[in-house]
Every structure is written in structure tokens, then in C-alpha cells.
Amino acid sequence: MRNNGDEKVIKENTNIALDNSHITKKGALSICNVTKIYDPEGVHVIALEDCSLDIKAGEFVAVVGPSGCGKTTLLNIIAGFDSLTHGEIYLDNELLAAPGVKPKPGPDRVVVFQHGALFPWKTVLDNVIYGPVIQKKMSRDEAIEIARDKLSRLGLKEIENVYPGQLSSGMQRRVEIVRALINNPLVLLLDEPFRGMDSVTKSASHEALLELYDIFHKTIYFITHDLEEAIFLSDTVVVMTTRPGKIRMTIKVDLPRPRDYRMLSTPRFLELKETAKDAVHEEALKAFQRGERELA
Amino acid sequence: MSKTNISKDNSVANMFVKKEISFGKRLQKKLFNRTNINGTIAILGFFLIWHLLVVLRMPFMKHIPTPVTVLETFINLVTKKVYWVSLWFSTKRVFYGFVAAQVLGIPLGLAMGWSRKFKYLSFPVFEVLRPIPPLAWVPVSILFWPTNELSIAFITFIGAFFTIVLNVLRGVSSIDKELYRSALSLGAKPQHIFRKIILPASIPSIATGMMVGIGITWNVVIAAEMIAGDKGIGRLTWEGYLAGDTPTIIVGMISIGFAGWLSSGIVKIISDRMMPWRKLF
Amino acid sequence: MNIYFVLPLFVILSFIFFIFYRQQKRLAHYSGISTLSQIKKTLTSQRFWLVILGFVLTIGFWYAAVYWLPFDAFHRLPGPDEVVIEWLSRDPYYGISIYTKEYYVHILYSTYRATVSFLLATILGVPFGLLMGWSRRFYEYSFPLVEMIRPIPPLAWVPLSILMLPGVEPAVIFVTFLVAFFVTTLNTLLGVQSIDQAYFRAALCLGASSKEILYDVVIPGSLPYIFTGLQISMGAAWFSLVAGEMIAAQYGLGYLIWQGYSLVKYPTIIIGMVTLGFIGYGSSAVIRYVGKRLMAWREQELGGLGVTYEE
Numbered sequence: 032m033r034n035n036g037d038e039k040v041i042k043e044n045t046n047i048a049l050d051n052s053h054i055t056k057k058g059a060l061s062i063c064n065v066t067k068i069y070d071p072e073g074v075h076v077i078a079l080e081d082c083s084l085d086i087k088a089g090e091f092v093a094v095v096g097p098s099g100c101g102k103t104t105l106l107n108i109i110a111g112f113d114s115l116t117h118g119e120i121y122l123d124n125e126l127l128a129a130p131g132v133k134p135k136p137g138p139d140r141v142v143v144f145q146h147g148a149l150f151p152w153k154t155v156l157d158n159v160i161y162g163p164v165i166q167k168k169m170s171r172d173e174a175i176e177i178a179r180d181k182l183s184r185l186g187l188k189e190i191e192n193v194y195p196g197q198l199s200s201g202m203q204r205r206v207e208i209v210r211a212l213i214n215n216p217l218v219l220l221l222d223e224p225f226r227g228m229d230s231v232t233k234s235a236s237h238e239a240l241l242e243l244y245d246i247f248h249k250t251i252y253f254i255t256h257d258l259e260e261a262i263f264l265s266d267t268v269v270v271m272t273t274r275p276g277k278i279r280m281t282i283k284v285d286l287p288r289p290r291d292y293r294m295l296s297t298p299r300f301l302e303l304k305e306t307a308k309d310a311v312h313e314e315a316l317k318a319f320q321r322g323e324r325e326l327a
Numbered sequence: 328m329s330k331t332n333i334s335k336d337n338s339v340a341n342m343f344v345k346k347e348i349s350f351g352k353r354l355q356k357k358l359f360n361r362t363n364i365n366g367t368i369a370i371l372g373f374f375l376i377w378h379l380l381v382v383l384r385m386p387f388m389k390h391i392p393t394p395v396t397v398l399e400t401f402i403n404l405v406t407k408k409v410y411w412v413s414l415w416f417s418t419k420r421v422f423y424g425f426v427a428a429q430v431l432g433i434p435l436g437l438a439m440g441w442s443r444k445f446k447y448l449s450f451p452v453f454e455v456l457r458p459i460p461p462l463a464w465v466p467v468s469i470l471f472w473p474t475n476e477l478s479i480a481f482i483t484f485i486g487a488f489f490t491i492v493l494n495v496l497r498g499v500s501s502i503d504k505e506l507y508r509s510a511l512s513l514g515a516k517p518q519h520i521f522r523k524i525i526l527p528a529s530i531p532s533i534a535t536g537m538m539v540g541i542g543i544t545w546n547v548v549i550a551a552e553m554i555a556g557d558k559g560i561g562r563l564t565w566e567g568y569l570a571g572d573t574p575t576i577i578v579g580m581i582s583i584g585f586a587g588w589l590s591s592g593i594v595k596i597i598s599d600r601m602m603p604w605r606k607l608f
Numbered sequence: 609m610n611i612y613f614v615l616p617l618f619v620i621l622s623f624i625f626f627i628f629y630r631q632q633k634r635l636a637h638y639s640g641i642s643t644l645s646q647i648k649k650t651l652t653s654q655r656f657w658l659v660i661l662g663f664v665l666t667i668g669f670w671y672a673a674v675y676w677l678p679f680d681a682f683h684r685l686p687g688p689d690e691v692v693i694e695w696l697s698r699d700p701y702y703g704i705s706i707y708t709k710e711y712y713v714h715i716l717y718s719t720y721r722a723t724v725s726f727l728l729a730t731i732l733g734v735p736f737g738l739l740m741g742w743s744r745r746f747y748e749y750s751f752p753l754v755e756m757i758r759p760i761p762p763l764a765w766v767p768l769s770i771l772m773l774p775g776v777e778p779a780v781i782f783v784t785f786l787v788a789f790f791v792t793t794l795n796t797l798l799g800v801q802s803i804d805q806a807y808f809r810a811a812l813c814l815g816a817s818s819k820e821i822l823y824d825v826v827i828p829g830s831l832p833y834i835f836t837g838l839q840i841s842m843g844a845a846w847f848s849l850v851a852g853e854m855i856a857a858q859y860g861l862g863y864l865i866w867q868g869y870s871l872v873k874y875p876t877i878i879i880g881m882v883t884l885g886f887i888g889y890g891s892s893a894v895i896r897y898v899g900k901r902l903m904a905w906r907e908q909e910l911g912g913l914g915v916t917y918e919e
């Protein structure tokens with residue numbers, strides 16, 4: 032199920048495809064009525080309830096919602112770290128996950144983790160080339176060449192022989208994105224990748240990610256708390272409700288691509304932002320009050 | 328609050344629904360899970376193999392009794408006064424040494440962490456003495472202290488002392504410097520900083536030091552009793568050896584293990600009490 | 609006779625100086641100061657003199673307690689001068705000094721036993737701990753056994769191991785090995801358990817097989833704990849080796865110390881203790897050095913200045 036015929040695509044990408052016409056569009060996700068119940072010691076925690084969502088191949092979906100609403104849970108299910116309780120998930124019309132069917136985590140659905148998971152014991156370069164080399168998709172030298180190119184695109188030159196512990200958290204995040212992208216995944220799962228960056232680095236990272244997205248057009252599941260970021264980057268913004276997590280609304284972002292920072296002040300952008308803001312604010316308020324009640 | 332919040336309540340309610348399971352079923356689930364069953368199998372297997380090795384007369388098990396004999400000896404010994412007196416003496420020595428190590432070690436560690444000058448003055452000397460194994464102090468201790476009881480307690484003290492001091496010092500030096508600064512900028516006096524920041528922040532490391540320390544003290548006491556003791560459970564074991572009475576040796580070992588385990592449990596309870604905000608280990 | 613005081617004092621002073629000098633040099637690497645001003649800085653720092661004062665006070669107290677204080681307990685102990693004279697004498701009164709062959713025989717015996725036990729414990733304990741952390745099933749079977757046997761202090765094993773093993777020598781080594789083994793195993797296990805789940809997940813995502821996870825996540829991730837464990841294990845090995853030697857062995861520093869007591873050769877006791885201290889310190893320094901080499905990533909994380917001689 033995973034990676035069939037993907038080998039070819041990777042090989043073609045070796046010389047960084049400048050025209051992407053011959054890259055087959057794959058990576059459509061359809062999430063049907065997914066429910067997830069955690070059950071530690073008999074206490075039901077309904078993390079997700081009846082979530083349905085269609086993500087087209089190559090679509091950039093940003094998920095926003097209050098803390099603890101199940102954004103990461105859905106990501107974990109797609110990645111194969113967790114099982115689901117009800118419902119199904121299809122990847123390119125093939126069953127990916129269902130009750131009792133748990134996909135093996137693999138390089139077709141690569142995750143960038145919420146708290147960062149670069150191997151601290153490997154240098155930046157070794158981290159980045161880890162995937163393709165152990166999958167034996169490329170030789171080490173090939174991988175290094177591609178890695179260098181991608182690192183420099185994200186403004187990460189001259190740090191390849193440094194250990195991740197010495198980098199700022201913003202740099203670590205970007206290295207992790209490169210480490211994910213170099214596997215040429217069908218779906219890229221990003222869990223708050225730009226958290227904790229200063230605004231300058233953040234906007235630079237946005238530009239870099241958009242540039243990469245415009246070239247590779249991967250399906251992206253992007254979790255964030257920043258509404259502006261969500262609208263600016265994505266094709267669709269998904270707003271989730273407080274626990275139990277449901278999908279409250281999906282907002283189609285019809286801003287043209289390539290995106291540009293001037294769009295942040297266009298009337299259409301502000302209009303979209305208003306819509307999303309109202310929904311998110313209401314959910315956040317509920318979550319906050321519920322938090323107070325749970326404590327009481 | 329507004330109406331939307333109240334209508335939300337039912338979903339709040341079913342968020343933490345306790346599954347209806349009877350107490351018996353839950354107990355059953357807790358006792359008979361895979362981990363416990365496998366653990367029991369392993370331990371039973373251990374005794375079975377031991378028994379078989381003795382019954383089959385393996386050469387290295389020549390002097391070793393079967394678990395059954397050991398159990399008989401155990402039951403026999405438990406009814407004797409010597410056994411309990413020995414245990415009592417060892418426990419007392421552990422207690423004295425351990426308490427003395429806390430009483431002297433914690434202030435010393437705090438002082439080293441509190442004052443830079445004091446640390447420069449004392450820490451290197453401390454580091455030079457630390458690698459000397461506690462048992463190497465036995466002769467000096469016997470020479471110095473007037474009674475045997477005191478010298479064994481002293482060796483026990485040495486065993487726990489270095490660990491305690493080191494742990495406390497580590498705890499104090501790992502306190503975030505921001506804490507001091509914010510306290511100072513809020514107008515705290517040095518004694519406040521000591522009482523409100525340094526002391527509470529070093530409690531977890533004191534607890535760690537105590538946990539490690541209690542293990543060491545039992546080790547030291549047993550060794551010291553074998554080398555220089557009269558009375559004590561270590562001595563009892565050693566006399567079992569001198570008399571060629573292997574079952575007593577094994578019973579001694581088991582009792583020591585059990586006593587050590589019990590005291591670790593007690594220290595753990597104490598250290599949990601010391602820090603109600605978190606569970607260590 | 610004066611030489612006996614000057615020589616060791618000189619050794620200690622230059623040792624302390626060396627440590628400080630090295631620290632300054634490391635700092636200089638970052639700030640670029642000349643050698644001469646490094647030496648000057650070392651000699652004028654308050655810290656340098658405080659450290660020396662600490663040693664002088666300690667030895668001074670020892671001297672004063674043995675010769676001047678009105679406590680009988682102290683008078684029974686040998687004074688520092690007596691020990692130093694004996695230690696450096698070509699013709700030692702009690703038979704042990706740096707010029708006698710016997711001294712080195714004892715050192716060699718102890719070092720040999722400690723090394724063998726330590727290596728054996730490392731070779732067996734690290735894989736055992738990794739396996740326990742790696743395989744859930746293996747953990748379930750072995751952990752209760754380990755926990756059952758571990759609370760028994762190493763020295764309680766001495767009589768039994770003398771009976772089970774052929775001769776005293778293997779028994780002492782076995783007891784030493786046993787302690788070190790448990791420490792190493794449990795620290796390795798702790799190391800594996802302390803690895804963040806995210807690293808396993810990341811490796812899986814990148815297509816790692818379970819063998820690759822073992823090599824690229826489990827082993828490097830638990831290395832810091834393994835080395836902490838090895839340091840403790842070395843200490844524990846010396847601890848029980850000395851006790852074992854005192855109880856049962858011929859030769860070795862523990863034996864030397866105990867013999868010094870029973871034959872009323874008191875300065876020899878102190879010589880044995882100090883020698884043990886030096887060797888113990890040296891052996892853990894070696895482990896620390898190897899650990900630093902293997903974990904370059906941590907060293908860099910700490911900015912290269914992190915580990916001083918205090919650690």
C-alpha cells in the first residue's frame with residue numbers, strides 16, 4: 032500500500048524538479064466519521080467525535096482549535112501512532128485506518144512533531160539524510176546533495192555539521208521540515224511547526240514553506256494556533272470544537288497563489304479572518320469555562 | 328453564564344463517564360494482567376530451577392540446600408530470639424548512621440550551594456575524600472571510636488554522607504538563576520531567599536539522596552558487621568558460613584534483602600510526604 | 609626530613625594549579641587571552657587560594673588533632689607527617705612505601721579484580737538492560753527477578769559465593785561483578801525508558817526497521833544514562849571489592865588496610881586509604897573521558913564549557 036511506484040518519483044526529484052508537471056498528484060485523504068476514545072483506567076476521554084473531512088491531493092489544510100481539542104490525536108491516527116475507535120480513513124481511496132486496522136508509520140506520511148524530534152545525537156545533515164538513506168532510496172552522497180539544496184532554501188546554510196541542541200528552536204523546526212520533505216511523502220503532517228518563533232523568523236519560514244509547497248504540492252495537514260498563519264498559508268482552514276473534538280466549520284481560502292505578504296491587508300483576507308476568529312473565539316471561551324468547571 | 332454554555336453541559340458530562348465495573352472485576356483486572364502473570368512465572372521458575380539443580384546434584388550446588396530446606400530453616404530461625412536481636416541491632420545501626428548523615432550532610436550541602444566561597448574552600452577536599460570506599464574506613468573507625476557500636480554507625484554514616492551532600496549541592500546549583508533575580512528585585516532578603524527558594528527547591532534532590540543513601544547504608548552495615556561486628560544480621564550470616572550452615576546463610580541473605588527493601592519503602596513514603604506536589608520514582 | 613613535606617606539598621600545589629590553568633585555558637579559547645596573563649589570572653584568583661586554604665586547613669586540623677588536642681581518640685591515629693614519611697621512605701618502618709614492590713603488588717591485585725569485574729558487568733549488563741528496555745516480554749520476565757535479587761547487599765553474597773565457586777579469588781570477583789552488574793543493568797534500562805517517545809515515532813516515520821531503531825535511537829538515546837550508570841558501577845565495584853578483600857582475600861588494598869589494622873601498622877592503613885582514593889578517582893575519570901568522547905553532541909549542547917572538574 033505504501034510507496035508503490037514512489038521510487039520513481041523520488042529519483043526524478045533528485046535533480047530538484049523545477050517543473051512539477053510530471054509529478055503524479057497523490058495523497059488525497061478522506062476522513063469519515065472518525066471517533067477516538069481514550070480509555071485510561073476506565074475513564075472515557077472522547078478526544079474526537081464523528082469527524083469527517085476530505086482533503087484533496089496536494090491541498091494545504093490548516094487545523095485550528097482550542098488546546099486539547101484533538102488536533103494532535105487526529106494527526107497521530109493518520110500517522111499510524113494511534114488506533115481509532117469508529118470510522119475510517121482513506122488515503123488515495125485505499126483504506127488506511129479503521130477500527131482494528133492501524134497503518135504502519137512510514138515515510139509516505141511524515142510527521143513534524145509538536146515538541147520537536149530531531150535526533151540530538153546526529154548532526155543536522157545526518158538527521159536530514161536519515162530517511163532516504165535507511166530506506167535505501169538514495170546513496171549517501173545523493174542524499175547529501177539534495178539535503179544541502181533544501182537546507183539552503185530554508186536559510187539553513189553552514190549548520191550541517193552542528194548538533195541540533197545548538198540551534199534555536201526556530202532553526203530546529205525548519206530542519207525538521209526539511210528532514211520530512213526529503214522523503215517525498217504523500218502527506219506531510221505538521222504539528223505547530225512555527226510555534227515559538229519570533230515574527231521575523233516566522234514570516235521568513237512562512238515564505239520558505241510556501242515556496243516549497245508551490246514546488247512540491249504535497250498534501251499538508253498543518254496544526255496551528257495562529258489564525259492569521261492558518262489563513263495565509265492554507266487552502267482550507269478547519270476549525271475544531273472543544274473536547275469532544277468535532278469539526279465546527281471549514282473555511283475555503285480563495286486567496287490566489289503564490290501568496291504574498293501584501294495579502295495580509297486585503298479586504299478578503301480580513302473578511303476570512305473575521306469569520307474564523309468568531310468561531311475560534313467562541314470555542315476558546317467554552318474551553319476556558321469548562322476548564323474552570325473541571326477544576327472546581 | 329450564557330445559554331450556549333449550559334447546553335454544552337451534557338457533552339461535558341459524558342466526557343468523564345466512569346465505566347460501570349464492579350470492584351471485584353477491577354481487582355481481577357489489576358491482579359491478573361500480563362505483567363503480573365509473567366512476573367510470577369519467572370519467580371516460580373527461578374525457585375523451580377534452583378530446586379532441580381540441587382536435586383540433580385550439580386557440582387557448583389554441592390553445598391546449597393533446596394528452597395524447601397531454606398524455608399524450614401527460616402521458620403525455625405524466626406522463632407528464635409537471636410534472629411530478632413540481630414535484625415534489631417542492624418536496623419539500629421542503619422538508623423543512626425542514616426540519620427547522622429542527613430543531619431550533617433544536608434546543611435553542609437546547602438551551605439556549599441549557598442556560599443561560593445565556602446564551596447571553593449570545602450568542595451575540593453570533599454572530592455578528594457569521596458572516592459575512598461566506606462569500608463576502607465573500618466580500621467580508622469575502630470581505632471577512633473571507643474565502642475564497636477559507634478564505629479559501625481560511623482562507617483554507615485560515611486557511606487550515606489557523601490551521596491547526600493552531593494545530591495543537595497546538585498539540587499541547589501540547579502536552581503534557576505532567574506528565581507534569585509526575581510526574588511531580589513521583589514525586595515527579598517538573603518534569609519528569605521534561603522527559606523523560600525533554596526530550601527524548597529532542594530527538597531527533591533534531598534529525597535533522591537535519601538533514597539540512594541538508605542540502600543548504601545544497608546550495604547555498609549552488612550559488610551561492617553561481617554568484618555568487625557558482633558551481633559547483627561550480617562554477623563549471623565557470617566557465622567552461618569563459619570559453621571558451614573548454608574541454610575542460615577541464605578535465610579540471612581533473604582532477611583537482609585527484605586529489611587533493605589522495607590526501609591527503602593519507608594524512606595520513599597517519607598520523601599513523598601516531603602514533596603506533596605509530585606511523586607518521585 | 610624536610611623533603612618529605614616539601615615534595616607532597618609541591619605535588620598537591622602543582623596539581624591544583626594545573627586544574628585551574630586548564631580551566632583558564634578553556635576560557636581563553638573563547639576570549640583569546642595570552643598564556644602569561646592566564647597564569648597571572650590563575651594565581652590572583654580568589655578561588656585558587658581558597659581551594660589551597662581548604663586543603664591546608666584540613667591537613668592542619670589533622671595534625672593538630674593528633675598531636676595537640678586533648679582527645680585520646682585522635683592520639684590513636686597516625687599523624688599526617690608520620691604517614692607521609694612512611695609513604696615516601698626508602699626503608700619504611702612498617703614495610704609499605706612507594707619504594708617497596710609489595711605496595712604495587714597490592715595495587716595491581718585490586719586493580720585487576722576491579723577491572724575484570726567491571727568489564728564483565730559492562731559487557732553483560734549493558735546488553736541486558738537494553739534488551740529489557742527493548743523487549744516488553746523480556747522485561748516482564750526478568751524485571752521481577754532482578755528486583756527480587758537486587759535488595760540483597762553484595763557483601764551478603766560473599767559466604768555463598770565462596771561455597772559455590774572454586775576458591776576465594778573468583779568469589780571476590782563474582783561479588784564485585786554482581787553489584788556492578790545490577791547498577792549497570794538498571795541504569796541502562798532507565799536510559800531506554802527515558803528516551804522521548806517522539807524519537808521512536810520519528811524514526812518509524814522515516815522508515816526505520818526495529819534493528820535501525822535499536823542502533824539509531826535506543827543505543828544513542830540511552831548513552832547518557834549508561835555512562836552515569838558506569839560511573840556509579842565503578843564506585844560500587846570498588847566499594848564491594850574492598851569489603852571482599854578485607855573479609856576473604858589475600859593481597860589487594862582492602863587486605864592491606866585490614867592487615868595494617870590487625871598487625872598494628874597504622875600508617876599503612878592511611879596509605880592504603882589514600883591510594884584507594886586516587887585509584888577510584890582515576891578510574892571514574894577514565895570513564896568520564898570515554899563518555900565525553902562518545903557523546904560529542906552533549907558536550908556541544910553544553911556550549912563546550914559545561915563540564916568542569918566539579919562534575
Ligand SMILES: Nc1ncnc2c1ncn2[C@@H]1O[C@H](COP(=O)(O)OP(=O)(O)OP(=O)(O)O)[C@@H](O)[C@H]1O
Nearest residue numbers: 069071076078097098099100101102103104105274
Ligand atoms: N494517550 C492519551 N490518553 C488519554 N487521553 C489522551 C491521550 N492523548 C491525548 N489525550 C486527551 O485527548 C485530548 C486531545 O488531545 P490532543 O493532544 O489531540 O490535543 P491538541 O488539540 O493537540 O491540543 P494542543 O493544541 O494543546 O496540542 C486531550 O484532552 C488529551 O487530554
Ligand SMILES: [Mg+2]
Nearest residue numbers: 102103145222
Ligand atoms: Mg497537540
